[in-house]
Amino acid sequence: MKILLAEDDPSIQKIARLALERIGGHTVTVCDNGDEAFNLAKGARFDLIVLDGMMPVMDGLETCQALKSHPPTSTIPIVFLTAKGQQSDIQEGLRAGAAGYIVKPFDPAKLCQEIESILENQRLQVPA
Amino acid sequence: MNTIQKQLSGLLWVLFIVTVVNSGLFFKTHRDLQESYEEVMRVEKIISTLVDLQESFFEESKFQRHGSSSYKKLLNEVRQDIRRDFKDLKVLMKLKVSLDALDEIERQWSRAQQMNDPTQLLIYTRSLISNKQRILKPLGEKVQEFTKVTNVYMVIYLVIFALVVFTTTLYLKNRIFAPLNRLNERMRLFEAGEHTLDPVQARSDEIGVLERQFHQLADRVAHTVEDLKEIDRVKTDFISIVSHELRTPMTSVKGSLSLLLSGTVGKLDDDTRDLLEIAEKESDRLIRLINDILDLTKMEAKKMPLNKRWVSLFDSIKNATQGVAGLCDMLHVKVTVTDIPSSLEIYVDTDRIQQVLTNLLSNAIKFSPKGSSVEVFAEPTDSGAWIRISDKGPGIRAEDKSHLFQKFSSKDTPQSKVIRGTGLGLAISKAIVEQHGGRIEVESVPGSGSVFSFFIPDTRFIAITQATKEAA
Numbered sequence A: 001m002k003i004l005l006a007e008d009d010p011s012i013q014k015i016a017r018l019a020l021e022r023i024g025g026h027t028v029t030v031c032d033n034g035d036e037a038f039n040l041a042k043g044a045r046f047d048l049i050v051l052d053g054m055m056p057v058m059d060g061l062e063t064c065q066a067l068k069s070h071p072p073t074s075t076i077p078i079v080f081l082t083a084k085g086q087q088s089d090i091q092e093g094l095r096a097g098a099a100g101y102i103v104k105p106f107d108p109a110k111l112c113q114e115i116e117s118i119l120e121n122q123r124l125q126v127p128a
Numbered sequence B: 001m002n003t004i005q006k007q008l009s010g011l012l013w014v015l016f017i018v019t020v021v022n023s024g025l026f027f028k029t030h031r032d033l034q035e036s037y038e039e040v041m042r043v044e045k046i047i048s049t050l051v052d053l054q055e056s057f058f059e060e061s062k063f064q065r066h067g068s069s070s071y072k073k074l075l076n077e078v079r080q081d082i083r084r085d086f087k088d089l090k091v092l093m094k095l096k097v098s099l100d101a102l103d104e105i106e107r108q109w110s111r112a113q114q115m116n117d118p119t120q121l122l123i124y125t126r127s128l129i130s131n132k133q134r135i136l137k138p139l140g141e142k143v144q145e146f147t148k149v150t151n152v153y154m155v156i157y158l159v160i161f162a163l164v165v166f167t168t169t170l171y172l173k174n175r176i177f178a179p180l181n182r183l184n185e186r187m188r189l190f191e192a193g194e195h196t197l198d199p200v201q202a203r204s205d206e207i208g209v210l211e212r213q214f215h216q217l218a219d220r221v222a223h224t225v226e227d228l229k230e231i232d233r234v235k236t237d238f239i240s241i242v243s244h245e246l247r248t249p250m251t252s253v254k255g256s257l258s259l260l261l262s263g264t265v266g267k268l269d270d271d272t273r274d275l276l277e278i279a280e281k282e283s284d285r286l287i288r289l290i291n292d293i294l295d296l297t298k299m300e301a302k303k304m305p306l307n308k309r310w311v312s313l314f315d316s317i318k319n320a321t322q323g324v325a326g327l328c329d330m331l332h333v334k335v336t337v338t339d340i341p342s343s344l345e346i347y348v349d350t351d352r353i354q355q356v357l358t359n360l361l362s363n364a365i366k367f368s369p370k371g372s373s374v375e376v377f378a379e380p381t382d383s384g385a386w387i388r389i390s391d392k393g394p395g396i397r398a399e400d401k402s403h404l405f406q407k408f409s410s411k412d413t414p415q416s417k418v419i420r421g422t423g424l425g426l427a428i429s430k431a432i433v434e435q436h437g438g439r440i441e442v443e444s445v446p447g448s449g450s451v452f453s454f455f456i457p458d459t460r461f462i463a464i465t466q467a468t469k470e471a472a
């Protein structure tokens, strides 16, 4: 599966990329901010997008809203990977249209599991 | 300063003086009128006497009968009578009534007396009667004049009185009630949170001073509120920055370690694996510590809103026991739940109360001897419910009880070697319970165990329907 990962912290970016590639076996495209992510998503087809919460230029929430209001990208499931772990933050993320919400620090294996189940859901929905 | 007081008492003095002067004038006028009236009555009486006399004169027979001596006597009496009245009539001089007519009468009288002539007397009385009008007319005029003057006084008094009353009313309205109402309105607005008030042109009187002082006070309060908001904002910022800044590096550390340990990056030899496991375990502990500290800071800064709803106490406890099942297995301790009415509901933030229950349960399990059991039970009271967790562990010495609930109160004990705590669990539990309006306590007999209890004030019993019974 093709996954787009937007994360500004290079270490976390690398860890998440490795986890998705090695554990999940996905093809991962990375970028450092929301603006880039939005442009990339418009240009190529992705099966899922992972967004960091706090990023320069456009933060995760804004990027999510932009993606959801742009028809070609609006159906791609979005997963937040963020340090904001309060109930209100999670609710806000889900309201913006996110399919999953993972709070940092995260367990790489759990990240992959979560993404797997979201993709599974997506597969079940698409044919119908 | 005391402007209103001065102005008001000035107005009242004016009213008082006007009233006193007027009363004096009224009194004087009234007395004058009374006097004049009495004089008029007297003249009237003299005249009627004379009329009677004259009539009797014409009765020839009477004149004859009395004879000249008795007539003289009678005449003399009348004369004296009239004299006296004349003297009184002279009082009228004061009233500037012309008394020419009286002088004339007097002259005729003396002539008649000299002559001792009844005819003359007759003339005298005639002239007196004909002069009646001349005497009475000025008197009447005088009375009329008095009435007019009195009326004028009366009108002037009423006008002044009305003016004073009008000014007083206007004064009260503009200088007292209007500014008071304005001040009231401003206070109301301020109370409602409108902290930026329009500037006022307050007068220098008492209410103006009050208004200005209120504005100064309001300014100060507004500033303080602003400052407090700023502090609050800084606190919130601090919490979210620290939360982000601490979580980001921990994410990398924990993520790297987990990835390495998952073996997907490369094969590990046993020593490397052991070392990485230690690092992972400690990073977990660090993450827990960070979360706990942030929770506590948030609660202390009142930045953790409670998301309260009604939940079954039994369900909450069951969830918490399931959460510590792993720990129970590891330490060979059992948790038994007794005496929890299934109809008992508590009004709480479930996640937070789970945190408290998990904390107390894991403490109890950690300190329980192998093979013993931890008991959980509830005690509903009139004002809420106590939830108690008892263990058969080492207990707590009386002198340790007080700082148990403080931050970082964790002490090294044989048990704590197994599971290293952060020493924040009880502090967080206390904060959560207190935020719910309850309290937390511990009772313990050193050597035989402890009972940790917390109180939740909002509780209710719900009617158990067949459906819920079956669901349970």
Ligand SMILES: Nc1ncnc2c1ncn2[C@@H]1O[C@H](COP(=O)(O)OP(=O)(O)OP(=O)(O)O)[C@@H](O)[C@H]1O
Residues within 6 Å of the ligand: B292, B359, B363, B364, B367, B391, B393, B394, B395, B396, B404, B409, B410, B411, B413, B416, B420, B421, B422, B423, B424, B425, B426, B427, B450
């Ligand atoms: N049931 C108990 N029996 C005996 N001592 C206890 C019990 N519960 C708590 N204590 C004492 O109180 C201390 C503080 O407990 P607390 O829960 O605050 O911290 P912790 O359990 O050490 O760490 P944490 O809960 O943050 O992981 C414990 O270290 C222990 O000394």
Ligand SMILES: [Mg+2]
Residues within 6 Å of the ligand: B359, B362, B363, B421, B425, B426
């Ligand atoms: Mg504890």
